[in-house]
Amino acid sequence: MKKIKTDFLIIGAGFYGCVLAERIASVMKKKVVILEKRDHIGGNCYSETDKETGIEFHKYGTHIFHTSINSVWEYLKDFTSFNSYRHQVLSRFKNKIYQLPINLETINNFFKKDFTPSEAKRFILRETKKFSKTQKINFEVKAKSQIGEKLYNAFIKNYTYKQWGKNPKELPASIFNRLPLRFDYNESYFKNALVQGIPQDGYTKIFERLIDSANIDIIYNYNYEYNNDHDIKYLTIYTGPLDKLLNNKFGKLDWRSLKFKKQIMNCEDFQGTSVINFPEKKYKFTRIHEPRHLHVERNYGKKTLIIKEFPTLDNNEPYYPINDTQNRSRHKKYKDFLNKNNKKLIFGGRLADYAYYDMDMTISAALKKFDFIKKNFKN
Numbered sequence: 001m002k003k004i005k006t007d008f009l010i011i012g013a014g015f016y017g018c019v020l021a022e023r024i025a026s027v028m029k030k031k032v033v034i035l036e037k038r039d040h041i042g043g044n045c046y047s048e049t050d051k052e053t054g055i056e057f058h059k060y061g062t063h064i065f066h067t068s069i070n071s072v073w074e075y076l077k078d079f080t081s082f083n084s085y086r087h088q089v090l091s092r093f094k095n096k097i098y099q100l101p102i103n104l105e106t107i108n109n110f111f112k113k114d115f116t117p118s119e120a121k122r123f124i125l126r127e128t129k130k131f132s133k134t135q136k137i138n139f140e141v142k143a144k145s146q147i148g149e150k151l152y153n154a155f156i157k158n159y160t161y162k163q164w165g166k167n168p169k170e171l172p173a174s175i176f177n178r179l180p181l182r183f184d185y186n187e188s189y190f191k192n193a194l195v196q197g198i199p200q201d202g203y204t205k206i207f208e209r210l211i212d213s214a215n216i217d218i219i220y221n222y223n224y225e226y227n228n229d230h231d232i233k234y235l236t237i238y239t240g241p242l243d244k245l246l247n248n249k250f251g252k253l254d255w256r257s258l259k260f261k262k263q264i265m266n267c268e269d270f271q272g273t274s275v276i277n278f279p280e281k282k283y284k285f286t287r288i289h290e291p292r293h294l295h296v297e298r299n300y301g302k303k304t305l306i307i308k309e310f311p312t313l314d315n316n317e318p319y320y321p322i323n324d325t326q327n328r329s330r331h332k333k334y335k336d337f338l339n340k341n342n343k344k345l346i347f348g349g350r351l352a353d354y355a356y357y358d359m360d361m362t363i364s365a366a367l368k369k370f371d372f373i374k375k376n377f378k379n
């Protein structure tokens with residue numbers, strides 16, 4: 001491979017890399033080369049169209065955009081508009097459908113009650129009482145102290161086992177914080193978001209627009225190695241996992257990964273909604289996605305596409321950081337080493353930070369990093 005000559009080199013064409021490429025190219029008017037390991041842009045947000053049904057789907061799992069960060073919305077709206085999709089999640093337990101996040105409807109339905117909000121609060125307080133004094137240092141204790149044992153056993157315990165391949169006792173409590181508990185009938189998953197929806201023309205188009213500049217070149221199928229002796233005037237920005245970058249010098253970082261199984265169904269609507277969770281052990285998959293429901297504004301045909309999601313352990317296809325103590329301390333070693341030893345390489349994003357970021361958090365982090373770059377690499 002011939003030597004690359006550029007002002008900035010960016011490794012990885014996900015949100016972190018593409019937002020920085022766009023900012024550097026358009027505001028600083030500098031040259032950027034992006035090296036992407038896969039044969040497409042967009043990282044795990046990539047969307048494509050299924051040939052047989054014409055239905056657009058998210059290749060690496062359903063992504064719902066939602067944000068309450070003003071600066072992110074102000075930035076992103078130049079690259080896409082969003083449709084009116086409002087995310088709702090259902091969970092199938094013992095052949096019955098329940099609403100998630102757990103809300104008044106879930107509680108009444110599950111316990112066969114007719115509680116008002118305050119009655120439900122008192123009820124859950126009784127259910128959680130014996131766990132409320134325990135130190136909430138792990139996922140299981142935290143979950144039981146919020147929703148009690150019965151709801152935990154039905155909707156959370158086995159889903160979490162399947163999702164993470166670990167005993168929930170070994171997982172950080174912070175993962176449970178992603179799931180709100182409600183005492184009203186609101187079933188909007190992201191009820192407080194200022195903006196939410198699915199990009200009108202799909203995610204991939206956002207990335208195409210972000211890098212549509214004479215100052216940006218992208219090379220696909222490129223496996224970047226730390227010691228490639230490219231001619232970089234200012235900085236290399238690395239957005240992949242840090243253990244890969246340094247040949248596992250301090251040990252491997254564990255990642256939870258996903259595999260997807262697509263099926264075309266000979267009906268217009270298979271499950272009536274975009275995602276149903278399957279928390280029972282007897283199903284190996286955790287969710288079934290039906291992407292036609294993400295775009296109700298489109299006229300899709302008579303067949304539908306469903307996608308089953310199977311969690312796996314695979315460090316080569318990283319999705320979710322397994323944020324336990326050992327992995328966190330390993331990640332810190334990588335971070336400290338790079339910060340100390342290489343002033344011309346910076347890193348960030350979900351993979352490099354080993355963090356469970358949503359899309360908007362990644363964009364926000366990239367915009368902040370750009371402020372730093374602009375200040376420090378002016379000439």
Ligand code: UDP
Pocket residue numbers: 091100155156157159160163175176178179277278279
């Ligand atoms: N979770 C669960 N049951 C569900 C949905 C989620 O136990 O039906 C737990 C599980 O441990 C999961 C975590 O809550 O990893 C966060 O869920 P979220 O839906 O936010 O995960 P993501 O959409 O990022 O995969």
